[in-house]
Amino acid sequence: MGIEVRNIGKQFGAFAALDNISLSINSGELVALLGPSGSGKTTLLRIIAGMESADVGEILLYGAAANNKPAGERNVGFVFQHYALFRHMTVFDNIAFGLTVRPKETRPSKAAIRERVFNLLKMVHLENFHDRYPHQLSGGQRQRVALARALAVEPKMLLLDEPFGALDAKVRQELRRWLRRLHDEIHLTSVFVTHDQEEAMEVADRVVVMSNGRIEQIGTPEEVYHHPANAFVYDFLGNYNEFTGWQENAGSALNLIDYERQTDAPAGAKIVKVFARPHDMDVSKTDTFGGESIAAKVMHINPAGALVKLELERVRNPGLLLQAEISQDAVLAQAIRKSDVVYVRPRATRIFMNS
Amino acid sequence: MKSSSTVLPGFRLTLAFTILYLLVIVLIPLAGLFVRSATLSADEFIAAVSAPRVMASYRVTFLAAFAAALINAVFGFLIAWVLVRYKFAGKKLCDTLIDLPFALPTAVAGIAMAALYAPDGWIGKYLAMMGLQIAFNPYGIVVVLAFVSLPFVVRTLQPVLQDLDKDIEEAALGLGATRAQTFWRVLLPHVAPAWITGVTMALARALGEYGSVIFIAGNLPMVSEIVPVIIVSKLEQYDYAGATAVALVMLLASFALLLLVNVLQGWSARRMRA
Numbered sequence: 001m002g003i004e005v006r007n008i009g010k011q012f013g014a015f016a017a018l019d020n021i022s023l024s025i026n027s028g029e030l031v032a033l034l035g036p037s038g039s040g041k042t043t044l045l046r047i048i049a050g051m052e053s054a055d056v057g058e059i060l061l062y063g064a065a066a067n068n069k070p071a072g073e074r075n076v077g078f079v080f081q082h083y084a085l086f087r088h089m090t091v092f093d094n095i096a097f098g099l100t101v102r103p104k105e106t107r108p109s110k111a112a113i114r115e116r117v118f119n120l121l122k123m124v125h126l127e128n129f130h131d132r133y134p135h136q137l138s139g140g141q142r143q144r145v146a147l148a149r150a151l152a153v154e155p156k157m158l159l160l161d162e163p164f165g166a167l168d169a170k171v172r173q174e175l176r177r178w179l180r181r182l183h184d185e186i187h188l189t190s191v192f193v194t195h196d197q198e199e200a201m202e203v204a205d206r207v208v209v210m211s212n213g214r215i216e217q218i219g220t221p222e223e224v225y226h227h228p229a230n231a232f233v234y235d236f237l238g239n240y241n242e243f244t245g246w247q248e249n250a251g252s253a254l255n256l257i258d259y260e261r262q263t264d265a266p267a268g269a270k271i272v273k274v275f276a277r278p279h280d281m282d283v284s285k286t287d288t289f290g291g292e293s294i295a296a297k298v299m300h301i302n303p304a305g306a307l308v309k310l311e312l313e314r315v316r317n318p319g320l321l322l323q324a325e326i327s328q329d330a331v332l333a334q335a336i337r338k339s340d341v342v343y344v345r346p347r348a349t350r351i352f353m354n355s
Numbered sequence: 356m357k358s359s360s361t362v363l364p365g366f367r368l369t370l371a372f373t374i375l376y377l378l379v380i381v382l383i384p385l386a387g388l389f390v391r392s393a394t395l396s397a398d399e400f401i402a403a404v405s406a407p408r409v410m411a412s413y414r415v416t417f418l419a420a421f422a423a424a425l426i427n428a429v430f431g432f433l434i435a436w437v438l439v440r441y442k443f444a445g446k447k448l449c450d451t452l453i454d455l456p457f458a459l460p461t462a463v464a465g466i467a468m469a470a471l472y473a474p475d476g477w478i479g480k481y482l483a484m485m486g487l488q489i490a491f492n493p494y495g496i497v498v499v500l501a502f503v504s505l506p507f508v509v510r511t512l513q514p515v516l517q518d519l520d521k522d523i524e525e526a527a528l529g530l531g532a533t534r535a536q537t538f539w540r541v542l543l544p545h546v547a548p549a550w551i552t553g554v555t556m557a558l559a560r561a562l563g564e565y566g567s568v569i570f571i572a573g574n575l576p577m578v579s580e581i582v583p584v585i586i587v588s589k590l591e592q593y594d595y596a597g598a599t600a601v602a603l604v605m606l607l608a609s610f611a612l613l614l615l616v617n618v619l620q621g622w623s624a625r626r627m628r629a
Contacts, residue, residue, distance in 0.1 A: 051525050072531040084522035088544040098530035101540070153530055 001063065002027035002189035003048060003157060008057030010043055010213075017043045018054070019213040025206075027062070028187040030180070032200035035210035036236065041193045042161055044210075048191065049159050050074050062156060074157075077150030077188075081162040083142045085134040091145050092117055092130040098153035120148040123182070140171040147179075151188075160192035164199065176203050197237050201225065209233050231352040234275060241281065241322050241346065243274040254349065260316070261291030276346035279307060281324035284343050285334045293343040296322050301338055303328070315341060388606060391599035403597040404604045411577045412585045413608075415493055419581070420561035423500035428554045430501075431508025438509070439516040453510070456503050465567030468499050472571065491573030496581065499567040504557035511553030515546050548624035555616040562609050 003025040010018040018040045025031050033041040046052040048059060050071035059066045066074055085094050093100075095117045099108055108116065121127050124144035134142055143163060150158060163179070164172040180203045183190055194200050200207045201221040209216040209224055209232075216236075217229040228234040245256045246265035255263050256274060265271055287293055296312035299321070307325035314320045324344055336342060395403065403409070438450055456464065472479040472490035479490055489495050519542065527537040543550075565583040572579040582605050589598035 049529060051529065071525070071529045076529065078526065078529045080522045080526060082520070082522060084520060084526040086523060086527075086541055086544075097527070097532070097540075101527075101530065101532040101536045149526075149530070 001025075001060070002029065003191065004058075004060040004063075005044070005048065006058040006060070008044065008047060008054045008059070010040075010047065010052070010054050016213045018047070021057070021213075021215060023208060023215065023218070025189060025191060027189050030183045030190045030192075030203065030205045032204035032207045033191060033193045033210060034195070034197060034200040034207050034236070035216075036195055038212070039210040040213040041195075041208075041210050045159050045161055045191060045193050048157075049076050049078050051078070075155050077153065077155035077158045079143070079146050079150050079158070079160040079163050081165045083134070083139075083146045083166075085142055085146055085149070087134050090131050090133060091121070091126065091137070094134070094145055095120055095149045095152050097149060116152060117148075120152055123151075124148045138171075139167045140175055143167065143175065156189065158188045158190040160190065162193050162195070164196075165194070172199075179203060201237075209236060211236070228350075231273075231275070234350060234352070239278050239323055240275045241278065243276070243346070243349070244271065245274040245349075245351070246271050250353070254351070256292075256346075258294050258314075259292050259345075260287070260295055260343075272351045274346070274349045274351055276349045278309070278323040279325040280346055280348040281322070281326070282345050282347050283310065283324050283326050283330070283334075283336070285336060285340065287343040289343060289345045293345040294322065295341055296344055298336060298338050298340045298342060301331070301336070303331075310336070310342075312342065312344065385606065388599050388603050392596060392603050395596045395600055399596075400600050403600040408576050408580070409582075409585055409601055412580045412582045413604075415496065415579060416562065416582045416605075417608075419493055419496040419500055420558055420564075422497045423504055423561045424554050424558035426497070426501045427505050427508045427557045428550070431505055431553065431557070432512060432550065434505075435509045435512035435516055439513055453506050457506050461499075461503055461564065461566035462570065464502055465499055465570030468495070468502065468567065469571040472498065490571050491575070491579065493572075493579050495571035495573070496568050496579060499571050500561040500564055503564050503567055504560040507556040507560055508550075508553035511549050511556065512546060515549040519545060548620055551616065551620045551623060555613060555620065558616070559609065559613055562605075562612075 001024055003023075005021055005023040008018055008021040009016070021040075021044060023044075033044060035041045043052060047054050048061075050066070050069060054067070061069075061074055061076075071078075086097065089097070096113050099113045099116065102108075107113075117130070118127070121130055124147060126141060126144060126148070129137065129141065129145075134145070137145065143166075147160075147163075160179075164175050167175065176199055179192075192203070204221060206218060207221055207224050208218050211232050217224050217233045219227070224233055225237055228237060234240065243256050243258045245254045245258075246269040247254055248269055250270065254272070254274065255265075257263065257265060282289075282293075284293075287295075295315040297315060298310055299313050300311040302309040302311075306327075308328055308331045310324045310326065312322040312324060314322060322344060330336075392400065434449075434453065438446065438453075469490055470476050472482070472495060474480070474483045474488060474490070476490070479488070482489060489498055523541055523545070524537055527541045528534075532540065563583075565581070565587075568581055569584060572581065572584075574580050574584050582601060586598045586602050586605075589595075589601065
């Protein structure tokens, strides 16, 4: 086991930043802590790194209790959102820092440090930047230097706090693919914090979805996306449409009240919220669904991407918006244009018992 | 830069005011010094500025000012650090106390210090038992100069320490640096430009101080007489030319010193450019 978090709790005044968190991260795994701001994900990462201490609970790093170990002795490399490079040092000196501060007995020779730094520079593709200062680098380059600096001390674990949060979209995407490839090469136990679900899905082996200091779900990207444990996870992992439906009783057939052929809930039926992803919506210019659909006006068409994104406003309830994503072909074949009225119907829906 | 090439309006106007203001407030009075001392012949000038008593006063003034600035370099840093880093009862009060030397007429400080450190004063009494005397000798000068110049160091360092990213400290500690290594190798270089600026301002302030020093220094010729005292005593003897000659030397020396420190500060700030 790489990192084991047992019943960790942390209060900031009256606010519970972390509430009884338990989590196991296998050695060599790349895990994302995903959640909105204030969910406690960064606090958890900082507690693992030893930059913050937990009020209760235990941290085990490679089987050894780490609660009272200072950050510098945890064998952890930490990467900050805003790089935290030493501005007055060159790239070389930044990367070498962790080695040069070692006491004489364990400090590598000058030549060994040099070799190690240049190997790392090569790995982060910055061979020719060793004598630059941080302010002479772009954001993406700085973050790569920060990563090299963290790796220089040969940590057993790598912790990254929103590592791509301060970068622009394109660099971000490049860098996270690169991080994934790097991880596949060096297999360092890694945990990174992000609020970007796409990033978590793309990079991580497993995703830990957090909110309000609690873990909502732990699973592979596939699991959390396709089998969300609750409404929060479902909501957080993507856009959705919300409908109202009713069931005779739990488990029986679902009827949507929103359909044009209205079916009001009979007395005693259970009213439920029904969710559907935009890409699970069927869209047709003519009502081919026999009234089991919702009439909506096309407000906006965003053609960028593999799927065309339609923004729709319900005809019967103006102000209630719907989103649908359908293929370019379907849009062309039906000649859907702005201001057209179309009929939509969720193909796959999801209900959560506790919502 | 061509003024028409900047989008910020008012360049010519503000520059004109800047130059006018500097002329009226700073340069013309100083030019007066040159004119006044120019009434002396070269030999007279050299005699006036290099008399043994005057030479001794240069030494006292510069050494005391340097000593005070260095003391404040250390303790001013410490105070700024504590005020920025920690929360404690009475912090606001401490913070306000720092500005007191700015506001207090320095003569008041000098009289108070003289009373305290006099051999029969509250503190002087105990120092006397240990065989130390602060008042009425150069040590007294250092003490009051440290008092009047303290705010400069604290107030220039505070905002910089405030802005210091916690990140870089955590990064250093996380990489295995000790507290001391983190301080010397990471924090200090970040605050050095502001620190140098603050100490320079403290030094400049100490070099020019007069009001508080005269009460505690004892003003013994050759021992604890500062340059301004020499100048005033020359004025009292209607030796205007001699007074301005000494003042001119003091002015040039101070200017050269400040220029040097500014160059040093600029050099260290360039390395820290964000």
